[in-house]
Amino acid sequence: MKKIQVEINGKILTYETDLKVRKGTQVVLPPTYWMDARDTQIGKVVSLTSDYTGYCVKVLSVIKK
Secondary structure, X not given: OEEEEXXXXXXXXXXXXXXXXXXXXXXXXXXXXXXXXXXXXEEEEEEOOOOOOOOOOXXXXXXXO
8 A cells, every 4th residue: 555645625635545546647535524425526646655654545546547
């Protein structure tokens, strides 16, 4: 499992994934705590590495490489 950085709503956040991604890939992300559990978010991969060592949620799927 690798940690990547994803831009979403102007913020850069770290997520985990085993999916094949590269910079610029659009990914589907799980909802945040304030969203309805059925909602998802779309983000763009900006880095294939991250120094973040805390808890991360997983990327759900890839939309476009």
